[in-house]
Amino acid sequence: MSLDDRKLEVLRAIVEDYVETQEPVGSKALVDRHKLGVSPATVRNDMAVLEEEGYIRQPHTSAGRVPTDAGYRLFVDRLTKIKPLSPAERRAIERFMVGAVDLDDVVHRTVRLLAQLTRQVAVVQYPSLSRSAVRHLELVPISTTRLMLVMITDTGRVEQRLVEMPGPLADGEVWELRLRVNEKLAGQRLADTPPLVQKLVEECAIERRASMTCLASILLETLVERSEERLALAGTANLTRGGVLDFQGTLRPVLEALEEEVILLKLIGDLEPRTTRVLIGDENQIDNLRSASVVSSGYGPGTTIVGGLGVLGPTRMDYPGTIATVRAVARYVGDLLAQN
Amino acid sequence: MSLDDRKLEVLRAIVEDYVETQEPVGSKALVDRHKLGVSPATVRNDMAVLEEEGYIRQPHTSAGRVPTDAGYRLFVDRLTKIKPLSPAERRAIERFMVGAVDLDDVVHRTVRLLAQLTRQVAVVQYPSLSRSAVRHLELVPISTTRLMLVMITDTGRVEQRLVEMPGPLADGEVWELRLRVNEKLAGQRLADTPPLVQKLVEECAIERRASMTCLASILLETLVERSEERLALAGTANLTRGGVLDFQGTLRPVLEALEEEVILLKLIGDLEPRTTRVLIGDENQIDNLRSASVVSSGYGPGTTIVGGLGVLGPTRMDYPGTIATVRAVARYVGDLLAQN
DNA sequence: GACTGGCACTCTATTAGCGGGAGTGCCAAC
DNA sequence: GTTGGCACTCCCGCTAATAGAGTGCCAGTC
Numbered sequence: 001m002s003l004d005d006r007k008l009e010v011l012r013a014i015v016e017d018y019v020e021t022q023e024p025v026g027s028k029a030l031v032d033r034h035k036l037g038v039s040p041a042t043v044r045n046d047m048a049v050l051e052e053e054g055y056i057r058q059p060h061t062s063a064g065r066v067p068t069d070a071g072y073r074l075f076v077d078r079l080t081k082i083k084p085l086s087p088a089e090r091r092a093i094e095r096f097m098v099g100a101v102d103l104d105d106v107v108h109r110t111v112r113l114l115a116q117l118t119r120q121v122a123v124v125q126y127p128s129l130s131r132s133a134v135r136h137l138e139l140v141p142i143s144t145t146r147l148m149l150v151m152i153t154d155t156g157r158v159e160q161r162l163v164e165m166p167g168p169l170a171d172g173e174v175w176e177l178r179l180r181v182n183e184k185l186a187g188q189r190l191a192d193t194p195p196l197v198q199k200l201v202e203e204c205a206i207e208r209r210a211s212m213t214c215l216a217s218i219l220l221e222t223l224v225e226r227s228e229e230r231l232a233l234a235g236t237a238n239l240t241r242g243g244v245l246d247f248q249g250t251l252r253p254v255l256e257a258l259e260e261e262v263i264l265l266k267l268i269g270d271l272e273p274r275t276t277r278v279l280i281g282d283e284n285q286i287d288n289l290r291s292a293s294v295v296s297s298g299y300g301p302g303t304t305i306v307g308g309l310g311v312l313g314p315t316r317m318d319y320p321g322t323i324a325t326v327r328a329v330a331r332y333v334g335d336l337l338a339q340n
Numbered sequence: 341m342s343l344d345d346r347k348l349e350v351l352r353a354i355v356e357d358y359v360e361t362q363e364p365v366g367s368k369a370l371v372d373r374h375k376l377g378v379s380p381a382t383v384r385n386d387m388a389v390l391e392e393e394g395y396i397r398q399p400h401t402s403a404g405r406v407p408t409d410a411g412y413r414l415f416v417d418r419l420t421k422i423k424p425l426s427p428a429e430r431r432a433i434e435r436f437m438v439g440a441v442d443l444d445d446v447v448h449r450t451v452r453l454l455a456q457l458t459r460q461v462a463v464v465q466y467p468s469l470s471r472s473a474v475r476h477l478e479l480v481p482i483s484t485t486r487l488m489l490v491m492i493t494d495t496g497r498v499e500q501r502l503v504e505m506p507g508p509l510a511d512g513e514v515w516e517l518r519l520r521v522n523e524k525l526a527g528q529r530l531a532d533t534p535p536l537v538q539k540l541v542e543e544c545a546i547e548r549r550a551s552m553t554c555l556a557s558i559l560l561e562t563l564v565e566r567s568e569e570r571l572a573l574a575g576t577a578n579l580t581r582g583g584v585l586d587f588q589g590t591l592r593p594v595l596e597a598l599e600e601e602v603i604l605l606k607l608i609g610d611l612e613p614r615t616t617r618v619l620i621g622d623e624n625q626i627d628n629l630r631s632a633s634v635v636s637s638g639y640g641p642g643t644t645i646v647g648g649l650g651v652l653g654p655t656r657m658d659y660p661g662t663i664a665t666v667r668a669v670a671r672y673v674g675d676l677l678a679q680n
Numbered sequence: 681g682a683c684t685g686g687c688a689c690t691c692t693a694t695t696a697g698c699g700g701g702a703g704t705g706c707c708a709a710c
Numbered sequence: 711g712t713t714g715g716c717a718c719t720c721c722c723g724c725t726a727a728t729a730g731a732g733t734g735c736c737a738g739t740c
Contacts, residue, residue, distance in 0.1 A: 026732050039684050044733070062690045062732050102501055140476045140492055148492055152480055152500075158490065160498045161442055221441075236576060237595035251591065255577035366703050379713055384704065402703050402719045 003053070007046045008079060009036065011055055014047075015067050015075045019316055022242055024064030069281035072293070072315055076278050080320045085328045089117065093332050100336070103127070103156035107232045110309065110333050115235025117325045120313035123264050123296075126230040127155035127306040127337070129223070133189045139178045139215075144168040149218060153190070155306050155337065159228065163218045166210045173208060177215060180204070185219075193223050231264055238313070246291065246314030253288035258312075263288075268308035271298035276327045281315045291315055295322045297330035301338035309333070343393070347386045348419060349376065351395055354387075355407050355415045359656055362582055364404030409621035412633070412655055416618050420660045425668045429457065433672050440676070443467070443496035447572050450649065450673050455575025457665045460653035463604050463636075466570040467495030467646035467677070469563070473529045479518045479555075484508045489558060493530070495646050495677065499568065503558045506550045513548060517555060520544070525559075533563050571604055578653070586631065586654030593628035598652075603628075608648035611638035616667045621655045631655055635662045637670035641678030649673070 003011075013034045017025040027040040027047060036043065047065055050056045055071035058064070067075065096113045100106045107124050114122035132153035140148040147163040184200050185193055197216050204212040222228070236258065239251055247254055257263050263286055271277055279294045289312070296310025309330055311322060343351075353374045357365040367380040367387060376383065387405055390396045395411035398404070407415065436453045440446045447464050454462035472493035480488040487503040524540050525533055537556050544552040562568075576598065579591055587594055597603050603626055611617055616637040622630050629652070636650025649670055651662060 024732090028732075040732095041684055041686090041734095042682085045683085048734080058733085060691060062734095063692075064732065135482065136480045136488075138478050138480060138490065140478060142475065142492075148476075148498075150478065150490055150492070150498065152482075152488055152490075156502075158488075158498065158500045160492075162496075234599060237592055237599060240590060240592040240595060250580060252577055252580040255580065259574060259577060364703090368703075380703095381713055381715090382711085385712085388705080398704085400720065402705095403721075404703065 003049070006036070006038070007050060008074075009034075010043055010046045011050055011067070011071060012075060012079045014050075014056055014065055015071065015079075018066055019318055022245060022316065024059055024066050026064035029064070067316075069283070069315060072280045072319070073283075076280070076319050076323075080323070082327075083320050083324055085324055089325070089328070092117065093329060097332065097336065103158075106156075106333065106336060110329065111232040111234040114309065114311055114326070114329055115238060117329070118295075118311045118313070118322050119235075119238050119241065120311040120317065120322065121233070121235045121238055121258065122309070122311045123268055124232045124309040125265065125268055125307040126232070127153070127157055127300075129153065129157065129159070129228060130191050131155075131189075131300075131304075131306045132157060133187060134185045134193070136186060137178065137181050139163075139174050139181075141169070141174055147174065147215070149215070149222065151222060157230075159222055161218050161222050163215055166214055169211065173211060176208065177211060180212070181215070181219070190223050194220060197223070229261065229265055231261055233258060233264070235311075242314070242316075246316060248291055254292060254312075257286060257288040267294045267312065268296040268310040271296060271305060271308050273298060273300075273303045273305055276323050276330075277310075278319065278323065293317055293319075295319070295326045297326050299330040299334045299337070301334055306337070343389070346376070346378070347390060348414075349374075350383055350386045351390055351407070351411060352415060352419045354390075354396055354405055355411065355419075358406055359658055362585060362656065364399055364406050366404035369404070407656075409623070409655060412620045412659070413623075416620070416659050416663075420663070422667075423660050423664055425664055429665065429668070432457065433669060437672065437676065443498075446496075446673065446676060450669060451572040451574040454649065454651055454666070454669055455578060457669070458635075458651045458653070458662050459575075459581065460578050460651040460657065460662065461573070461575045461598065462649070462651045463608055464572045464649040465605065465608055465647040466572070467493070467497055467640075469493065469497065469499070469568060470531050471495075471529075471640075471644075471646045472497060473527060474525045474533070476526060477518065477521045479503075479514050479521075481509070481514055487514065487555075489555070489562065491562060497570075499562055501558050501562050503555055506554055509551065513551060516548065517551060520552070521555070521559070530563050534560060537563070569601065569605055571601055573598060573604070575651075582654070582656075586656060588631055594632060594652075597626060597628040607634045607652065608636040608650040611636060611645060611648050613638060613640075613643045613645055616663050616670075617650075618659065618663065633657055633659075635659070635666045637666050639670040639674045639677070641674055646677065 010030065013030050014025050017030065017033060027043040030036065030043055031038065031040050047056065051065065054068060055074055056065040057068050059066060093113065097109055100109050107126055111122045111124040114124070132155040135152045135154050138150040140150065142148050145165045145168055147165060149161045149163050151159045180200060184196050188196060197219050201212050201216045239254060267284060276295060276297045281293065282290050284294055291314060292312050293315045294310055294312045296308055298305035298308050300306035310326060350370065353370050354365050357370065357373060367383040370376065370383055371380050387396065391405065394408060395414055396405040397408050399406060433453065437449055440449050447466055451462045451464040472495040475492045475494045478490040480490065482488050485505045485508055487505060489501045489503050491499045520540060524536050528536060537559050541552050541556045579594060607624060616635060619634045621633065624634055631654060632652050633655045634650055634652045636648055638645035638648050640646035650666060
């Protein structure tokens with residue numbers, strides 16, 4: 001038996017009420033709070049069907065109903081209209097972000113903004129190096145045998161690494177090295193650089209071969225291997241909203257997961273352009289986050305993606321509102337980046 | 341009436357047992373576990389005195405005793421001998437830190453190491469800009485009217501800021517500006533730079549005055565005003581050890597406090613060289629952290645301090661062990677920095 | 681055939697009552 | 711100053727009883 005409109009309406013009502021009250025919702029309360037135009041008994045019949053189909057469940061016999069992950073999924077996919085952000089929220093975003101001076105600043109403000117607006121834990125990934133292009137490479141002598149390699153990307157990231165040279169550098173050698181690497185690499189997307197670095201060494205004059213080899217190995221490490229993804233996190237205190245009732249009694253596994261960059265990257269990685277992804281409950285495939293949902297979105301100038309951002313909260317979250325906020329913030333940050 | 345040796349011994353025993361078991365400790369249990377050579381009744385008398393003096397208290401009548409903040413304070417000040425780190429721990433530090441490639445890496449490894457060894461929340465402050473000296477300033481053209489200002493300090497920090505120029509830059513102007521600012525500022529401690537920056541503008545050739553003024557204002561901002569302190573945090577999941585019993589039932593205030601950079605900086609700031617500071621309970625003056633203790637230490641090459649690090653946990657913590665670990669890690673990081 | 685009111689049933693959460701036990705404070709004796 | 715003894719207090723865990731919410735089912739109605 002398929003679900004007619006009223007049953008879907010009942011599901012929506014259950015989700016909305018449960019999200020709000022955090023308590024199993026019964027048939028009586030439902031008809032009281034929503035004008036469904038039918039009696040509790042009828043609703044009970046609908047509920048029985050919804051339960052059979054796996055969209056809701058009872059914590060125990062003779063308790064009200066609670067949505068299952070599948071129920072939330074259906075709710076998000078078919079029962080949620082994207083509600084536009086309120087003007088107040090739009091203003092909040094503007095006010096919060098205006099005056100950001102550099103990438104670090106933008107990322108930090110964004111993550112705090114997200115946490116504040118959604119009242120959940122927020123994660124923002126710095127623009128991914130692999131999706132960035134080299135703007136400039138700078139070599140700064142630190143001592144006779146040490147250089148600081150500074151890379152600036154078109155997304156505003158600045159990465160630095162110490163380079164230990166095989167021997168003291170000759171006069172003008174730094175200047176020469178800087179010229180060569182910039183000639184070859186500036187403007188290139190980082191993903192394309194490894195063969196170019198290789199060439200750099202091959203084409204290098206013999207007397208500078210040693211230095212260049214050394215520099216090249218650090219370059220490769222910085223550019224790709226240690227493909228340095230960075231993250232900012234905020235709003236962990238929001239996990240404690242609603243007591244310890246969400247997250248089945250203990251925050252421990254959630255806090256542990258949040259400390260693992262790899263996990264966070266997985267949560268907000270691999271996003272499609274211009275979409276907002278919702279992972280509900282164990283859809284995220286991470287044991288520690290069984291009872292958490294993640295709403296995430298890619299951001300970047302135009303329709304490209306340079307990084308991801310999102311929020312994490314209990315499966316029992318306000319999906320429409322959260323989705324709208326995440327989407328709006330992602331778009332705003334993208335536009336901001338486009339300006340630079 | 342002052343406290344004789346046995347009473348102090350009783351206090352030590354209470355602290356040690358309570359830290360271990362997390363349960364109020366009674367007179368009977370005390371004599372059983374520690375060879376005090378007296379009867380429970382005698383211990384009870386001592387306890388009555390200790391309680392009168394404010395070092396211990398009973399959660400309720402006819403329960404065992406629990407140390408007060410003052411009790412922990414006395415324990416730390418007079419009853420704790422610094423126990424040297426075990427060889428295993430020393431090795432753990434080495435193994436963990438070896439291979440750190442740059443400052444970011446060092447800081448991140450340090451904070452994780454601290455969290456892991458002490459099983460508490462760890463905080464590490466990046467070398468403070470105000471205690472650093474300029475090593476080099478670099479100007480990288482981003483567009484015709486934009487420069488990226490990159491500052492490298494002797495402590496390894498790299499800060500960048502976008503500089504919006506008043507108009508298009510003439511040929512060689514960037515080169516000229518870079519030369520001038522480095523001439524004037526390289527090697528200077530950041531705290532001393534403001535007057536120098538002022539001079540820089542005054543001594544500047546008239547045709548470059550506009551650009552230099554602009555650059556100077558950003559410099560001042562970067563160098564001092566926005567005295568950018570950075571922090572790394574790890575081990576928040578450790579807050580959940582020992583149930584929610586510590587921290588009077590809710591982690592919320594603690595997590596909130598940990599999100600405030602200002603608060604964290606206050607906790608691990610203003611340290612004396614070569615000492616480890618212990619703040620117990622509300623000694624830290626922060627409402628949200630009433631039931632937390634902080635063990636912190638400054639670090640830096642030699643006996644100087646360039647930043648602070650520390651851990652935060654419940655007042656009921658293993659002070660001798662934690663102090664030893666924090667001190668050892670601080671020293672190790674200091675030595676590491678001295679090498680660069 | 682879908683909806684409704686009624687009713688018995690189930691399960692939880694709350695409360696009260698009742699030892700058992702741990703620990704204390706006090707006191708008299710050593 | 712120290713000790714054993716003893717009465718007292720309070721928490722904790724257990725059980726039983728009760729109230730309440732919510733369900734499932736059924737027979738009746740439109």
